Amino acid sequence: MSGSVNVSAGRPYLAIPGPSVVPDPVLQAMHRPSPNIYAGELVEMTATLIPDLRRVARTAHQAAIYISNGHGAWEAALQNTLQPGDRVLVPSSGRFAIGWSEMSQGLGVETEVLDFGTSAPWDMDRIADALAADTAHRIKAVLGVHVDTSSSIRNNIAGLRHLLDETGHPALLMADCIASLGCERFEMDAWGVDVMVSASQKGLMVPPGLGFVFFNDKAAVARKALPRISRYWDWAPRANPQEFYQYFGGTAPTHHLYGLRAALDMIHAEGVENTWARHAHLARTIWAACEAWGADGPLRMNVPERSLRSHAVTALRIGSPLGTELRMWLEQSLGLTLGIGLGMAPSSSPEWHGFFRLGHMGHVNGHMVMGLLGGIETGLRALNIPHGPGALEAAAAAMAGH
Numbered sequence: 001m002s003g004s005v006n007v008s009a010g011r012p013y014l015a016i017p018g019p020s021v022v023p024d025p026v027l028q029a030m031h032r033p034s035p036n037i038y039a040g041e042l043v044e045m046t047a048t049l050i051p052d053l054r055r056v057a058r059t060a061h062q063a064a065i066y067i068s069n070g071h072g073a074w075e076a077a078l079q080n081t082l083q084p085g086d087r088v089l090v091p092s093s094g095r096f097a098i099g100w101s102e103m104s105q106g107l108g109v110e111t112e113v114l115d116f117g118t119s120a121p122w123d124m125d126r127i128a129d130a131l132a133a134d135t136a137h138r139i140k141a142v143l144g145v146h147v148d149t150s151s152s153i154r155n156n157i158a159g160l161r162h163l164l165d166e167t168g169h170p171a172l173l174m175a176d177c178i179a180s181l182g183c184e185r186f187e188m189d190a191w192g193v194d195v196m197v198s199a200s201q202k203g204l205m206v207p208p209g210l211g212f213v214f215f216n217d218k219a220a221v222a223r224k225a226l227p228r229i230s231r232y233w234d235w236a237p238r239a240n241p242q243e244f245y246q247y248f249g250g251t252a253p254t255h256h257l258y259g260l261r262a263a264l265d266m267i268h269a270e271g272v273e274n275t276w277a278r279h280a281h282l283a284r285t286i287w288a289a290c291e292a293w294g295a296d297g298p299l300r301m302n303v304p305e306r307s308l309r310s311h312a313v314t315a316l317r318i319g320s321p322l323g324t325e326l327r328m329w330l331e332q333s334l335g336l337t338l339g340i341g342l343g344m345a346p347s348s349s350p351e352w353h354g355f356f357r358l359g360h361m362g363h364v365n366g367h368m369v370m371g372l373l374g375g376i377e378t379g380l381r382a383l384n385i386p387h388g389p390g391a392l393e394a395a396a397a398a399m400a401g402h
């Protein structure tokens, strides 16, 4: 309760790092009778999606759409490039890198994880050493998570390409941009990424249910060299827009496709570079408040260094049980839902209740962020959690560009 009055009625705000807020034009585009999947408008509209997805990913190469979440896109990327006994290198800055590595293990791929913990970026020297040590080139792919949504670290994907080039290592460079696509600068072709995976429900602003795999010619050659490939995950037929509607491995995800069309229209109307700039500005505003709160009391940002922080998600620690208490209070009293902590402590441990995350990806603007920060300030005060002063003033100054 805020004082004695509950002020949670009104439009709820889900500020978790995925699924993100779905824009009204996307919801409206999805609100329609089932279309014919074999001919007509849906088929024609679907063919327009791939070029516009490519423009978001900054690639001239191919793209496949799956009816899946991000985990499915992870699996698709691995299924099309690797076979049991192959080896992958996975530098890790959080839970999602570990998740992708577990998926490759499940496919019988030898998986070498370089674990850099949950609040540090990749150590490029150690990755270079691991590549240089692999003189037999048994490593077939390096799996890099661009933004690890658990830690909110943003890693240097272009730097991985430099390491591969410097060591003359032929491994494929694969990037997970599930949290970052449409939010953070990412240049698939300029950065030399061979395979990139993403999903619909974060920066792309569509409900969960679509997975995307972008791949270049080098990755397509790796796919052709495989002795067999799972029919469902095979990207070759899916990347052919003419046959697209027959190759969803079954029925097309009709309403999601309409939602995606509307979302891509919004992204390209704003301009991809402008979406990156918006996310960066909103992130700096959030950091200004979090740094001020953290000047006194228990709240700390998980990533101390600004240049390593994601623009799409912010992970925080506040100590158990305050993280859970703050989340519960904000949801029940203000209608504002923050994200749980992920990968920082076992979910069965008391420490688990000491973490939370803010999602600021996709359909988020200035007044939403100020409302988010004002809500947290209110919760800290209501729960008597000590915190540094001036957070909202600092946020306003950052938002105003002062």
Ligand SMILES: *Cc1c(COP(=O)(O)O)cnc(C)c1O
Binding pocket: 018, 069, 070, 071, 072, 096, 145, 147, 148, 149, 176, 177, 178, 179, 199, 208
């Ligand atoms: C959300 C996310 C995933 C997993 O996506 P799901 O749709 O939940 O399967 C993987 N990687 C990153 C970086 C993510 O943010």
